[in-house]
Amino acid sequence: MLLYISECNGRFILSAFPLCQLTEEDLIQNPLFCRLLATLSQHVDRTGLTLPLKKELEKAEKELRSQKLAWLRLESLHRILQEMVQEHRFSQHHTAAAPAEDTFYVTLERCLLIARCVRHLDPSSTVGQDQPLILGLSAEKVLNQLPPQQEVWRMKQRLPIELQKHLKKKLFTLLSYYQPDWENESEGLRCVKLSKLPELLESERSRAESLSEKNRENHTVLQHQTHSYLSELLECMQLLQTLVLDLRLKVQKELDRKKIEYFEAKCEIGIQKIRAEMFEVQLDSYTPDKIAAHQKITEKLTAQLKTCQVEKQSLESRLASFEIYGREFEILAQEYSRLRQEVATKSWALKEFTV
Incomplete structure (x- = not known):
């Protein structure tokens, strides 16, 4: 109950002092300051002026308005x-x-x-009477x-x-x-x-003011709607981007596979085209007799290649049989090769001296 009364009192004080940057929590946390403001609210108005000063101000404003009206007339x-x-x-x-x-x-x-x-x-009452005359007048x-x-x-x-x-x-x-x-x-x-013209003009002015106020309200509503529309549009674009990325990731493998197949087929076509061009160049460059001679040469070289391969295989098998004897045989073979080289050298020298 006390909390409710304090909240009501705080709201009354906030309404009595709208220019003060205060909250209900500030008043609840500072009860003495709240009591001071409650006391002041009985002597000052919402703008902070005391009641006598407010009356004097209203009187001065009224007199000023009357003087302005007289001057305007x-x-x-x-x-x-x-x-x-x-x-x-x-x-x-x-x-x-x-x-x-x-x-x-x-x-x-x-x-x-x-x-x-x-x-x-x-001169007026606010100007000194001893002011110099203009042109002596x-x-x-x-x-x-x-x-x-x-x-x-x-x-x-x-x-x-x-x-x-x-x-x-x-x-x-x-x-x-x-x-x-x-x-x-x-x-x-x-x-x-x-x-009747003043009434018509007043009605026109009121209608213009109402239209202007309505226009401002419509402008505010339009700004709010534009902001909402742009926010929704941005969210839709983000959602669309997410969907596009997800769909792209799902179909990327299939697209890559199709691209690979396409490039393979394209390469195969290119190879076949190159072969066809090579055959066409060969047909344009060589006669049938030359082609037959080249084929015979190719057959002979192929046969020699096969003979060499067979000989290579036999030598490799013999070398493998020698490798059975191990490291000592390798040393003995090296010594034998050295002795043969010395014999060949000495034979050449003896032949030279004999001549």
Whole structure:
């Protein structure tokens, strides 16, 4: 029972501290450390932050998100206004605009430029106030270059209407890009469909994300299947190689025997062919009379060979009979041979002196 409780406590601690590289065995072997972690789990979260610090962090993140959202709104509005000015400049090259419209866009462009300069000249709270001025200019001097207040007031009065027209035009362009078939429909119908465009885009985004996730899963499954297929294929190849080697060893003897028979037959055919060539050469080289003479010579030589062999056999038998007398007879024969050689030498010398 105690072991079960300790295991449950260990699992709770591991779930409370997922970033720690610990196992249940480590906690069981170190009960004091396990108790310390259990106490800490009441004061910190899964990331290791204390509860007050986590609240402050969430508050700071929320404030940061709100500031980012405010900055994005201002930045988006600023870029849209710049885009309106650029489109007006581009349209001036094709068609002439009304003086009031030119005055509106000139005033808007000048206000945007001055606001941009003021933003660069006016230091923030994180920068020291004693920074040197750029070209000797200050924010107050730049603000003095604003258009007359009446023109600025007229521009501000007209700006929401022009901004609404520009945004509406961009939205219709986006709608036409999303569904080109809706371009020829009435403005009211397009406005209705435009109100549903965020939901459609969100559904498309969700579907794209689901397809992407499914694609990743399919890719993972495909990799796993490919690995399994290659493993199975390798095993099959090894099994096939084993079967081939075993079968080859079994039939190797039969193959070798057949090869030997084949080579023997081939050699025999070669020998017969050589003999036939020799006979053909002999027939081409010798006449029948020469062949008969050669046959007679061969018969005579064969007869002489047989006579010599018979004489050799008789001499060998006589020599064998002398060998019966042993070593003494061999010494006596050598002495006899020496004496005969001396007699022959002295006879030759006597003959020479007599002459």
